[in-house]
Amino acid sequence: MRAIAVSAFRAEPGLVEVPKPEPAAGEVRVKIEYAALNPYDWQTADGAWGDPERQVFPLVIGVDFAGRVDKIGSGDNPFRVGDPVLGRVATAALGTGTYCEYVSVPQDSVIVLAPNDLPSRIAAALPSAGMAAAQLLEAAAVRPGGRLLLIGAAGGVGSCLTQLATARDVRVLAAVRGDERTRMGALGAAATIDTTAGAGALEAAVREVCPDGVDALVDLASADPAAFAAHAALVRRGGVALSSRGAAGPATAPAGTRCADFRLAPTAVLLATLAKATANGALSVPVEVELPLEKAPHALAENRAGGARGKTLFVL
Incomplete structure (x- = not known):
C-alpha cells in the first residue's frame, strides 16, 4: 500500500x-x-x-x-x-x-x-485537535468571565479551543500571525492580536484589555523557552501558563505563576463526546x-x- x-x-x-x-x-x-x-x-x-x-x-x-x-x-x-x-x-x-x-x-x-x-x-x-483543546481548557482552569491568552490560535487546536472556551463564557484573546480578526471572531474570540504587527504589539494589546494580566496562557506556538517566558509574563499572579511545545519549566515561570508542559492523554470516551458535539453543530x-x-x-x-x-x- x-x-x-x-x-x-x-x-x-x-x-x-x-x-x-x-x-x-x-x-x-x-x-x-x-x-x-x-x-x-x-x-x-x-x-x-x-x-x-x-x-x-x-x-x-x-x-x-x-x-x-x-x-x-x-x-x-x-x-x-x-x-x-x-x-x-x-x-x-x-x-x-x-x-x-x-x-x-x-x-x-x-x-x-x-x-x-x-x-x-x-x-x-x-481527534488530536479536539482532544488537545478540551484537555488544555481543563488544565487552564479559567472560570467563566476569565480571560485566556491563546498563542497560535489559528490552527486546529486553537480553533477548537477558542470555541470550547467561549462556550464556557471564557474570553479568548487570540494571538495569530496576520489579520485573522474575521475568522477568529466567528469562532468566538473576544479579541484577535496580530503578532506580526511589530515588537511589543502583543504585550501592548494584552495590557490594554487586561492591565493586571490574563488569567491563563495557552502557548501552542513557542518552542523557545525565552519566548514562552515572555508570554507567561502576561499572566496575572496566581494564573496558569501552559506550553504544548515543551517550552515551560522553572526558569520560565514568573513569580506566582504556575507553568507546565501539556501532554495529550487521548481517550475513546473523550473522542466520542467531541464527535457527537461536532455532528450536532456545537463544535466546528x-x-x-x-x-x-x-x-x-x-x-x-x-x-x-x-x-x-x-x-x-x-x-x-
Missing part, C-alpha cells in the same frame, strides 16, 4: 510502498479515507517522541484518521466491517502511522464509531485544505514553518 514515511529520524519524508497490515486478535483494520496533519507528525519523524531504541523504520507518519472498518481480527469485537470510524493511533512512534491506505488498531484503543451526521473529512480533523473543526497523499511532504514542511490556519487533510 502507499504510505508517507521516513527511513530515519530527520530524513526527508517520501511516498513509499509498505505491506498492508493484517489485524491481529482484538484489532480492526481501517481503510483510511482521510488523514489529518498535526505538528506531532513531523516532530515524531524528527525523533522528538517515543523510544529510539524501539523505533521501527520506515516510520509511517501520522496519527489521526477517519474511514471504514475493512477487516476484523479474531475474537470478540464491537466493530463490524463497513462501520464508519475515526480515531488516533498510539503506535506512530513504532512505525505505524496514518498517512497510508490502511491501518490496524486495537479495538480498545482511541477509535470510535462516527456519528451518522459527521462527514469523514471532518471526523479525521477532530475548520478544514483549510485537502491534498492528495503525495503532497504530504510539502505540507509537512509548510506546517513546520508555522502559521497554520485550520486543518490540512490528506485524501486517500
Whole structure:
C-alpha cells in the first residue's frame, strides 16, 4: 500500500510502498479515507517522541484518521466491517502511522464509531485537535468571565479551543500571525492580536484589555523557552501558563505563576463526546485544505514553518 514515511529520524519524508497490515486478535483494520496533519507528525519523524531504541523504520507518519472498518481480527469485537470510524493511533512512534491506505488498531484503543451526521473529512480533523483543546481548557482552569491568552490560535487546536472556551463564557484573546480578526471572531474570540504587527504589539494589546494580566496562557506556538517566558509574563499572579511545545519549566515561570508542559492523554470516551458535539453543530473543526497523499511532504514542511490556519487533510 502507499504510505508517507521516513527511513530515519530527520530524513526527508517520501511516498513509499509498505505491506498492508493484517489485524491481529482484538484489532480492526481501517481503510483510511482521510488523514489529518498535526505538528506531532513531523516532530515524531524528527525523533522528538517515543523510544529510539524501539523505533521501527520506515516510520509511517501520522496519527489521526477517519474511514471504514475493512477487516476484523479474531475474537470478540464491537466493530463490524463497513462501520464508519475515526480515531488516533498510539503506535506512530513504532512505525505505524496514518498517512497510508490502511491501518490496524486495537479495538480498545482511541477509535470510535462516527456519528451518522459527521462527514469523514471532518471526523479525521477532530481527534488530536479536539482532544488537545478540551484537555488544555481543563488544565487552564479559567472560570467563566476569565480571560485566556491563546498563542497560535489559528490552527486546529486553537480553533477548537477558542470555541470550547467561549462556550464556557471564557474570553479568548487570540494571538495569530496576520489579520485573522474575521475568522477568529466567528469562532468566538473576544479579541484577535496580530503578532506580526511589530515588537511589543502583543504585550501592548494584552495590557490594554487586561492591565493586571490574563488569567491563563495557552502557548501552542513557542518552542523557545525565552519566548514562552515572555508570554507567561502576561499572566496575572496566581494564573496558569501552559506550553504544548515543551517550552515551560522553572526558569520560565514568573513569580506566582504556575507553568507546565501539556501532554495529550487521548481517550475513546473523550473522542466520542467531541464527535457527537461536532455532528450536532456545537463544535466546528475548520478544514483549510485537502491534498492528495503525495503532497504530504510539502505540507509537512509548510506546517513546520508555522502559521497554520485550520486543518490540512490528506485524501486517500
